[in-house]
Structure formats: structure tokens, C-alpha cells
Amino acid sequence: MPVDHIAYQALKKYCDDRGVQLIAVSKTKPNEDILSLYENGHRAFGENYVQELTKKYEDLPKDIQWHFIGHLQSNKIKYIAPFVSLIHGVDSLKLLQAIDKEAKKINKIIPCLLQVHIAQEESKFGFDVEELRLAATEIFSEKRFANVSVVGLMGMASFTDDHQKLQSEFQQLKSSYDEIKSTYQTEAISFNTLSMGMSGDYKTAIECGSNMVRIGSTLFGARSYNVKS
Numbered sequence: 001m002p003v004d005h006i007a008y009q010a011l012k013k014y015c016d017d018r019g020v021q022l023i024a025v026s027k028t029k030p031n032e033d034i035l036s037l038y039e040n041g042h043r044a045f046g047e048n049y050v051q052e053l054t055k056k057y058e059d060l061p062k063d064i065q066w067h068f069i070g071h072l073q074s075n076k077i078k079y080i081a082p083f084v085s086l087i088h089g090v091d092s093l094k095l096l097q098a099i100d101k102e103a104k105k106i107n108k109i110i111p112c113l114l115q116v117h118i119a120q121e122e123s124k125f126g127f128d129v130e131e132l133r134l135a136a137t138e139i140f141s142e143k144r145f146a147n148v149s150v151v152g153l154m155g156m157a158s159f160t161d162d163h164q165k166l167q168s169e170f171q172q173l174k175s176s177y178d179e180i181k182s183t184y185q186t187e188a189i190s191f192n193t194l195s196m197g198m199s200g201d202y203k204t205a206i207e208c209g210s211n212m213v214r215i216g217s218t219l220f221g222a223r224s225y226n227v228k229s
């Protein structure tokens, strides 16, 4: 299926009007699809798999901003560290520490988001609210990690059409975000990114305060294999 440029223009406008950054999630999709949006001026793309991302990075224009949105394994950080723009799914301090270590080796500061567990499903990764508070203390008060910059939070809501349920999950994430922002504002001046919302729920996410959405199937069509993890 070709890229839906009409959907892209509409979505881009919807996001621009609300000050929301659009990340086009291109996992499992071919380079042609990415180039097709690139030629329209789009630069921010999201990928879930390290091997797929490094291959695409090699093959595609170097001014693409690559967002890693999948579950990252510590032993694979080194492959994306040199070029990744933002790592969305940091779900433990152990992983943050491993990213910090790789970034230090190459003398970089890597922007990261902490992933917060907001959905009721068991399988979703992330910090819960209490763990997040503790993590924020270590990151912002104790300044334990010199080579990562934690610039915000990311979350995935339950897979449901239930508007109220989505709203309550997104609101929970927004309030954690506001709490960290107001507590650490002076130390963490660049804490400004709230990545929430996908094809099925981005309008609700934006209503609840998201300023970054990760959209795949609305732009590129359904994926041919199930990549939800």
C-alpha cells in the first residue's frame, strides 16, 4: 500500500495547529515509503528494531531524525548510539545507565524519555508512578547520568476504543509529567517532551496534553506482521 499523503497532510496540520510533533512510525515499511514522506519535507521517523533501524540509517538521507521507540536491549545500544535522535522507551535505570555508558564512549549526550506504565495490560513495559518518582530523584537531584539527557516521558495506553479509559491513562501520564517538570524545573530545564498517542488514540492523547505523537498505520497502512510487544 502506498503512503497516504492526504492522511499525512491532514495529520501534519492537526499536529502543527496544536504544537505537537509528529513522529512517522516506519517500522516494517520499505525505504521507498520513508523517502516518499521525506520528499514532502518530513524528517522525524520512528523505528522499533535495532537491526532494521541501522540498515535504514545506512541507506537513507543523513538528515533524517531517527527516534527509537521499541524495547531496547542493553547489548544493542551501541549500534544506534552514534546517530539516534531520541530514545523513547527507557524503562529502567539500568537501561539508562547502559545508554549513559555507551554515550560516554562516543562523547555524546543522548536524549531519552522514560517510559511509564499506564496501560492495564500486563505486557507493557515501563516505570510505575512510584518508581518514576525515585528515578527522577536519581536523575535530576543526584545527577547520576552525565551522558544522557532525560527530556520527558513516554507511554502507551491500553488498546481500546473506550474514550474514558484512554483519557484516564493519558491524564495519569500527564500528571506525572507535570509533577517532574514542576519539581525539577530549575535543574532540568529541557524536560519538555510528552510522547503519547498512536494512530488509534492520538486525538485523546493530544487532548490530554501530549506534545509528541507516534503514528504508523494511519500514514503507511496496516503492517504485515504483528509488532505490538
Ligand SMILES: *Cc1c(COP(=O)(O)O)cnc(C)c1O
Residues within 6 Å of the ligand: 025, 027, 048, 069, 070, 156, 197, 198, 199, 200, 214, 215, 216, 217, 218, 227, 228
Ligand atoms: C508501532 C508503534 C507505534 C505506531 O502505531 P500505529 O498504531 O501504527 O500508529 C507507536 N508507538 C509505539 C511504541 C509503537 O511500537
